[in-house]
Amino acid sequence: MSHPITVTHRHGENITVATAGTEILNYVYKPDPVEYESRKPYVHPLRTLAGNTVTGYRPNDHRWHKGLQLTASHVSGQNFWGGHSYVTGEGYRELPERIGSMRHDEFESFEVEPDELRFTERLHWLHNDGTPWGREHRSIRVHSVEPARGSWALDWSIRLVNVREQPLRFGSPTTAGREMAGYTGLHWRGPREFTGGDVLGPDGFSGEDGMMGRQARWLGFVGEHDEVDRCSTVVFEHAPANEHAIHESHWFVRSEPTPAVALSWAFFEEFELRPGADFSYTYRILLADGARDHEQIERELDEHSW
Numbered sequence: 001m002s003h004p005i006t007v008t009h010r011h012g013e014n015i016t017v018a019t020a021g022t023e024i025l026n027y028v029y030k031p032d033p034v035e036y037e038s039r040k041p042y043v044h045p046l047r048t049l050a051g052n053t054v055t056g057y058r059p060n061d062h063r064w065h066k067g068l069q070l071t072a073s074h075v076s077g078q079n080f081w082g083g084h085s086y087v088t089g090e091g092y093r094e095l096p097e098r099i100g101s102m103r104h105d106e107f108e109s110f111e112v113e114p115d116e117l118r119f120t121e122r123l124h125w126l127h128n129d130g131t132p133w134g135r136e137h138r139s140i141r142v143h144s145v146e147p148a149r150g151s152w153a154l155d156w157s158i159r160l161v162n163v164r165e166q167p168l169r170f171g172s173p174t175t176a177g178r179e180m181a182g183y184t185g186l187h188w189r190g191p192r193e194f195t196g197g198d199v200l201g202p203d204g205f206s207g208e209d210g211m212m213g214r215q216a217r218w219l220g221f222v223g224e225h226d227e228v229d230r231c232s233t234v235v236f237e238h239a240p241a242n243e244h245a246i247h248e249s250h251w252f253v254r255s256e257p258t259p260a261v262a263l264s265w266a267f268f269e270e271f272e273l274r275p276g277a278d279f280s281y282t283y284r285i286l287l288a289d290g291a292r293d294h295e296q297i298e299r300e301l302d303e304h305s306w
Helices: 240-244 294-303
Strands: 006-010 014-019 022-028 042-046 068-071 085-087 091-093 101-113 116-126 132-146 151-162 168-171 185-189 198-200 218-224 231-238 250-254 260-264 271-273 278-289
Touching (some): 022 132, 068 151, 231 240, 240 278
Antiparallel strands (some): 042 068, 116 132, 132 151, 168 271
16 A cells, blocks of 8 residues: 655745655756756655665766756757767767757646655757757656555656657767767666666666666666665666657666666667657656565566556
């Protein structure tokens, strides 16, 4: 049975969710101050029910990594990821004129139940000069808060419409020439203490090398915390509908030197979105106390129906 939650909305700034005195989610939509980091909403801190933080924020190696964010590293020459842009034949360059942003416009719906939060947000993806390129409808759902299991779930859905008069081409550093750097799409940056953590996947696959660039229903990341004698598990899962999305997805994952996962929608190949067309993806993130193994992850995901 799901546990009650408390939702606090500071209008124009952020939304927090707490349960049993622990803040488990902080969704920030107030614009960031640094344009070069690609201003867009993010979730940080993200915590387990025991209060363990499982996101990193502005680490010194990548200041534009902010907890859990929807990103897009290569979109028709614009960078909605933030930071340095990878250029074919030149490598990473500081190109501030390529940095786009995602602007919060409004909440189309906002529903709070005793044990669940659901909201739909409308955003615009803006070229560096402020021209709208995409209109996004984003849905966030917090649910299945189950202290007996030590876990809760976050669903993140996106529908993006091309509002340009030209196609939008989505790619990644790998499509631009850098091997095995297909990061784009929904991106999670783990805390520094998760460096060297365990990467798990279905069918017994494990490790960064075993899951990087692979296609699979889910990916789990187990990290050990500093200061407290605890581990936490973060599991990322594709909704069944993603099998019919505009483009196939692959996992981007690193355990070292930086703990990170991206549900990459353009790892090896670019795809195109025509003017007026849209695409959709839905993901689930399971936040669990303790170190889950393959079988435990499979069982718990199976018990959460879509």
